[in-house]
Amino acid sequence: MLARHVEERLVILFRQSKVIGGLYRSLGQEGESVATAYALERTDAILPLIRNMGALMTMGVRPLEIFRQYMAKGTGNSRGRDLNIHIVHLPPAGANEPVIVGPISMLGDSISVAAGIAMGARMRAALPASRRAPGEDKKPPLVAMAWIGDGATSTGAFHEGMNFAAVQRIPLVVIAEDNKYAYSTPIARQMAIARIDERAAAYGIPHEMVDGNDMLAVYDVTKRMVVRARAGEGAALVGVDTMRMQGHAQHDDMRYVPKAVVDEWQQKDPLLRFRRVLVERRAATDKELDDVDRMTKAYAAGEADLAVNEPMPDPATVTRGVYAGDDFAVPRVELVKSPFAEDGSSA
Ligand SMILES: Cc1ncc(C[n+]2csc(CCOP(=O)(O)OP(=O)(O)O)c2C)c(N)n1
């Protein structure tokens, strides 16, 4: 709900010309984004793409950080040098915090970066205690999770990254999102195989396909893959069957998608489905869920209002910090309460 409300607020800001650049929605994909990230521990690494607002919210990124970034504020994570969810969080070695690397590319290059992060963490864990930071030995072995679109799984960068992770038995879990389109290219013109998870057969790693709008099913499959990766059994791929319910970005009216397809997927909205499950199993009442809806909506609006009033970057500094070095501080975002317990284990 929070992911959806943050994006709804962004749409309002976009229409007011306060968002700089494009606005990319994850409408219809919030369920898989949240449920996959939920299978991680707080100290793991995530490499979300533009459709993974839910993963960022799950790992505890404060919504204010997202609004700042989308409006290119000088207070934002990339200080107005970059946009949307291109954020980075590199915590100190012993901290009980996630590593977050935003989209370095939509089209596959993030897989080898994710593999590198997990491989680096494995090498650090093998260092003698005297060479490690306080608290580092208490952290569970790091698992990296990267999300990737169906279109991106056709690229060479994706293949190279996956093969490398498989051969090196890297603790990497890749979430391949079949959301039916890559911009206007339908899935049938993207793959000659029936299911996106079958891509992984070529790398010799475990793979499974799951109903991406069933949050509990997504969580179960992903958790299994995360647990085996953490135990040293190597990389895996989860294919999620879902639907991009808006155009590629706000400027795209997706006239190339048949209306019947959109109507069909509307019935399978992940939030509505999970709500039904929670009420049926008496985990929550309709009233409680209405309250959560109202609270998250108000929270998103309040965070947006804070960001609107913050300053743009100082023009005198625009040439600084564009590339590494040059007084570029280690980037961090503010983290708030997340579903993870204080000791970093999942709730
Ligand atoms: C080299 C390059 N070409 C084109 C683009 C523009 N682009 C960004 S995302 C995208 C489509 C990605 O489709 P998919 O992988 O299915 O992800 P989805 O948008 O459906 O989540 C394109 C064409 C780009 N970012 N980089």
Ligand SMILES: [Mg+2]
């Ligand atoms: Mg796609």
